[in-house]
Amino acid sequence: MVGERSKITLIGTTLARPGLEFVYQGPLAACDQCKVRKACNNLRIGRKYRILSVRNTRHDCPVHLEGATAIECTESPVVALIGADMAIVNSRILFDCSCSRTDCKAYDLCRPDGIIDGERYLVGEVLGNPPAPCERGRSLKLVELRPVS
Numbered sequence: 001m002v003g004e005r006s007k008i009t010l011i012g013t014t015l016a017r018p019g020l021e022f023v024y025q026g027p028l029a030a031c032d033q034c035k036v037r038k039a040c041n042n043l044r045i046g047r048k049y050r051i052l053s054v055r056n057t058r059h060d061c062p063v064h065l066e067g068a069t070a071i072e073c074t075e076s077p078v079v080a081l082i083g084a085d086m087a088i089v090n091s092r093i094l095f096d097c098s099c100s101r102t103d104c105k106a107y108d109l110c111r112p113d114g115i116i117d118g119e120r121y122l123v124g125e126v127l128g129n130p131p132a133p134c135e136r137g138r139s140l141k142l143v144e145l146r147p148v149s
Helices: none
Strands: 006-012 021-023 050-059 068-075 078-083 092-094 121-130 140-147
Touching: 006 050
Parallel strands: none
Antiparallel strands: 006 068, 021 050, 050 068, 078 140, 092 121, 121 140
């Protein structure tokens, strides 16, 4: 995300604490009849968010036993492995991971939660080399990616 814009949404009360990071997975069937479903489901599916602050507003919730609490959150940067040729600070990239080797030690960094294939990201920082060499022989760099809105 280029501009740090925050959103107000609802999250399970037991999860509502500043600094918590989560990947929004979308609405559940139990949300269909809820009167506050639009406030809960106003985030982008598959994106990673970080809670900035917790509000005092609470609502009953058919999904969360302790109810839902209002929070302020922002899209969170994600650490990922990308091709070394694309690892340029402040460059915009189209994320595309064609690797399907789920048994690879670096797979979780090549396909991290919170990154969506085919979407654009800004390379915020180059963190260094991968923790393990690529099993396919690709030259990779560990970077911090921010969604481009």
